[in-house]
Amino acid sequence: MKKLVTLLFLTITLGKLAKAQEFTLDADIRPRFEYRHGFSSLYADEAKPAAFVTQRSRLNFAFKDQKWSLYFSAQDVSTWGDTQQLSATDGNNSFSIFQGWIRYAFDENWGIKLGRQVLSYDDQRILGATDWAMQGRTHDAAMLQFSRNKFDLDLAFAFNQEGQYNFGTDYTIRGGFSYKTMQMAHLTKAWDQATFSFLFMNTGFQKYTNDPIPQTDGLYYRQTTGTYYSFPISFLTITGSAYLQSGMANAATDLSAYQYMIEAKYKAGKVTLIAGFESLSGTDQAGEDKNKSFFPLYGTNHKFNGFMDYFYVGNHANNVGLNDFYGKVQLAVASKGNLGLDLHYFSANAELADDFSKNLGAELDLYYSHSLGQYVKIAGGYSQLFATESMSVLKGGVTSDNTNNWGWVQLIVNPRLLTYKVKGE
Numbered sequence: 001m002k003k004l005v006t007l008l009f010l011t012i013t014l015g016k017l018a019k020a021q022e023f024t025l026d027a028d029i030r031p032r033f034e035y036r037h038g039f040s041s042l043y044a045d046e047a048k049p050a051a052f053v054t055q056r057s058r059l060n061f062a063f064k065d066q067k068w069s070l071y072f073s074a075q076d077v078s079t080w081g082d083t084q085q086l087s088a089t090d091g092n093n094s095f096s097i098f099q100g101w102i103r104y105a106f107d108e109n110w111g112i113k114l115g116r117q118v119l120s121y122d123d124q125r126i127l128g129a130t131d132w133a134m135q136g137r138t139h140d141a142a143m144l145q146f147s148r149n150k151f152d153l154d155l156a157f158a159f160n161q162e163g164q165y166n167f168g169t170d171y172t173i174r175g176g177f178s179y180k181t182m183q184m185a186h187l188t189k190a191w192d193q194a195t196f197s198f199l200f201m202n203t204g205f206q207k208y209t210n211d212p213i214p215q216t217d218g219l220y221y222r223q224t225t226g227t228y229y230s231f232p233i234s235f236l237t238i239t240g241s242a243y244l245q246s247g248m249a250n251a252a253t254d255l256s257a258y259q260y261m262i263e264a265k266y267k268a269g270k271v272t273l274i275a276g277f278e279s280l281s282g283t284d285q286a287g288e289d290k291n292k293s294f295f296p297l298y299g300t301n302h303k304f305n306g307f308m309d310y311f312y313v314g315n316h317a318n319n320v321g322l323n324d325f326y327g328k329v330q331l332a333v334a335s336k337g338n339l340g341l342d343l344h345y346f347s348a349n350a351e352l353a354d355d356f357s358k359n360l361g362a363e364l365d366l367y368y369s370h371s372l373g374q375y376v377k378i379a380g381g382y383s384q385l386f387a388t389e390s391m392s393v394l395k396g397g398v399t400s401d402n403t404n405n406w407g408w409v410q411l412i413v414n415p416r417l418l419t420y421k422v423k424g425e
Contacts, residue, residue: 021065025418028058030134031080031411038404040309042387042395045402053080056134058098066105071117073099077134099138103145113143119156119298121186122197122228125241125261128300137298141182150190158182170216171206176314177297179203180219194231199224199243203297207251220248222255224297237265249291249318257281257294270332278304280312282321282350292350293318306344306363308383308406310391319394321349323358336371352390360394361387375416380409 037049058075078094101115116138120129130137141158160171160180171180181204188197201224208214226243242260249255263276280294295317296304305311305324316322325345333339346360367381387400 021422022063023418023420024062024416026060026416027414028056028060028075029413031055032134033409035407037406038308038385038402039406040313040315042392042398042400043402043404044398054078054134055080060099069103069105071099071101071103073097075135096135098136109146109148111145113145116140117143119184120300121188121199123239123241124300125228125259125296125304126199126201126224126226126243126299127184127186128298130300130302132300132302139182139298152186152188154184154186156182156184156186172216174206177203177205177295180206195229197228199226199228201225201297202247217251220251222247222249222297226259235266237267239263239265243294245294249293253291254289255291257292259294259296272328272330274326274328274330276326278322278324278326279349280322282319282348284351285320285353286351291318293321305346306342306383306385307365307367307381308363308385308404310363310385310395311346316394320352322360323347323349333368333370338369340367341365342367346391348390348394352393356390356393357388358390359388360391361385361400375414377412378410379412380407382407 031053032055033051033053035049035051037043039050043049054077056075056077058073060071060073062072063070074095075098076090076095078090078092082092082094083090097116099116099118101113101117103111103113105111118129118137119127119139119141121127128137139156139158140160141156143154143156145155146153158179158181160173160178161169162171162173169180171178182202184199184201186197186199188195202221203224204219204221207217207220209217223246224243225246226241228239228241230237230239232238240260240262243258245255245257245259247255257280259278259280261276261278263274266273280296281292282294283290283292296312299312301312302309305322310316311322311324323346326342328340328342330338330340342363342365344363344365346362348358348360352358363383363385365381365383367379369377369379371377383406385404387404389400392398392400
């Protein structure tokens with residue numbers, strides 16, 4: 001926290017001295033209480049529920065003139081009580097640089113953006129900011145951008161290393177689908193009420209030998225290709241997506257997987273009704289020659305397939321896939337509140353072992369948000385999973401008979417602290 005205060009002081013001082021066209025400073029403070037009783041995995045007989053408060057404390061400052069843009073975001077993400085009192089430093093390395101990039105505009109259409117940045121597109125199924133996670137998700141990349149007449153094209157390139165070495169380029173960071181190389185193309189065309197986009201992403205991961213002491217052995221690649229669309233039909237808004245994944249699932253197994261989603265939304269006054277279906281392919285538990293399990297690599301996966309994060313939020317990779325039928329009711333309450341209720345029915349996309357049913361159960365999500373002012377919002381929710389025996393099979397044999405629920409309350413405060421403008425000479 002001391003680092004954030006120091007950055008705030010330096011930023012305000014520089015803002016007063018800067019001869020920039022525009023300089024802004026924003027804050028994002030959000031403490032969240034959670035009660036977990038079967039969140040993400042089934043509640044075991046001998047388990048005890050968990051409860052805690054996590055908090056994001058983030059400062060975002062931006063500079064912009066006719067040609068140059070700069071954005072810098074520093075954050076502290078911690079759990080209340082995780083640092084010993086009277087400690088001179090945070091012992092959990094909770095401070096980090098969330099974003100830090102520069103952008104140069106060649107002209108009104110073309111620009112280049114370099115540095116740590118968020119890649120967020122469409123409904124965030126494949127690439128998203130992951131804003132529910134306190135730390136968020138960013139990529140270290142170079143991006144060439146073009147925009148004209150409601151047509152946008154982004155071309156991103158990344159080459160990652162763990163440090164500054166004199167020899168070799170081995171990359172041994174494996175968590176979170178961390179890639180060594182990445183190439184991405186995303187294009188979007190928008191009309192008055194419709195959008196269509198196309199994504200191609202090629203990610204290269206470090207490959208290892210099968211020796212008793214594994215050695216690095218080149219790279220293996222995974223390709224994700226697909227589209228997202230949204231358009232009106234009469235009184236409905238139709239959205240959908242379809243993606244294919246190919247290449248290698250790991251160093252030794254070919255990958256051939258798919259995802260598709262179709263959703264219809266109807267809005268009448270203060271009420272919004274949504275019905276949809278999503279299918280993500282999976283691999284039979286008995287085994288197959290190819291891996292057929294689709295994984296939405298870098299998306300904001302918490303917003304899909306139920307808020308209790310049983311699927312694709314750091315889990316369910318290389319598994320039996322998922323079919324998700326869902327319905328949602330959203331209601332505007334008074335002038336500043338929103339109430340929502342989601343119901344999901346889950347089933348496996350591929351076959352389970354020992355002739356277990358594909359039926360995995362259902363989840364109910366109830367949530368509410370309310371604006372308390374210009375820059376303050378409070379939100380909360382309650383979710384319950386109704387699991388089947390097949391869900392127990394997927395989650396390591398933990399019984400499906402216990403109650404599995406989760407509750408949370410979050411306060412979000414994000415004021416604009418400073419705006420400083422200088423007229424051009």
